[in-house]
Amino acid sequence: MRDILHPLNAADYHFIVSIIKGPRQRTMESLVDSVGAGDEDAREELCVILEHEIRYLGSGDIPYQARKLLGMVPGVPLRVIIRDTGKVLKVPVRRLTTDRELLLGLAEDYATAEFARLDPAEQQSMLENLGIDRQRAAAFLKQGAGVFAVPVMIEAFGLIVVQGLIKTVIFGIIAKVIGQQLASRLLAFLFSRVPWWAGWISPMAWALSAGWTAISLQGPARRKTVPVLLYLGLCAMRENETA
Numbered sequence: 264m265r266d267i268l269h270p271l272n273a274a275d276y277h278f279i280v281s282i283i284k285g286p287r288q289r290t291m292e293s294l295v296d297s298v299g300a301g302d303e304d305a306r307e308e309l310c311v312i313l314e315h316e317i318r319y320l321g322s323g324d325i326p327y328q329a330r331k332l333l334g335m336v337p338g339v340p341l342r343v344i345i346r347d348t349g350k351v352l353k354v355p356v357r358r359l360t361t362d363r364e365l366l367l368g369l370a371e372d373y374a375t376a377e378f379a380r381l382d383p384a385e386q387q388s389m390l391e392n393l394g395i396d397r398q399r400a401a402a403f404l405k406q407g408a409g410v411f412a413v414p415v416m417i418e419a420f421g422l423i424v425v426q427g428l429i430k431t432v433i434f435g436i437i438a439k440v441i442g443q444q445l446a447s448r449l450l451a452f453l454f455s456r457v458p459w460w461a462g463w464i465s466p467m468a469w470a471l472s473a474g475w476t477a478i479s480l481q482g483p484a485r486r487k488t489v490p491v492l493l494y495l496g497l498c499a500m501r502e503n504e505t506a
Contacts (some may be wrong), residue, residue: 264341268310273299274456320484370496374432375411430464437490
């Protein structure tokens with residue numbers, strides 16, 4: 264998991280730490296500040312803590328303690344948490360690939376599935392907010408017949424627009440899970456420090472999030488793991504684009 268966490272920047276860490284919280288929040292926040300100041304040792308320490316926290320949240324308290332008492336690695340692997348998140352989001356998780364690609368696929372597949380669940384008027388509005396001409400958007404929706412796979416949409420609108428749609432959906436869902444007030448504060452901070460996030464994202468993300476399918480998140484841990492994993496999927500998309 265550390266190979267996924269290590270390339271992130273201080274703003275990413277701030278976003279994730281603010282969602283995870285927990286008893287080590289102050290320590291993590293201090294390390295985030297140090298990473299922002301260029302301290303690579305702090306990055307290593309922060310990644311270790313974040314891995315522990317994510318694997319703990321994905322494990323559940325009782326199973327975690329049981330594995331610890333038995334001398335096993337207490338936290339479940341990231342791949343297990345990804346598959347659990349896929350079940351919660353009702354998105355089939357891709358097979359035979361790396362954890363990074365699984366996270367990217369989770370974000371892409373969930374975003375396109377959620378877009379498909381919107382009614383045609385909402386789909387049309389989102390595409391127009393992403394800069395697509397009204398007639399072009401209407402023609403695509405009519406011809407697509409509900410098929411919104413990423414390659415199909417990239418062919419129709421280009422990579423940047425499709426990335427904007429994925430970001431809009433994912434940030435809207437995250438806002439719904441963690442709450443509009445916290446999301447607005449965190450995303451304003453994020454967008455001011457990482458311009459890539461703000462590029463081609465619809466200003467309707469917050470408003471449209473009310474229309475997303477309700478997510479059944481049993482237990483407080485999933486209210487942290489789901490947005491964190493979706494965000495890491497977006498980070499994987501960003502890294503692919505900027506590599």
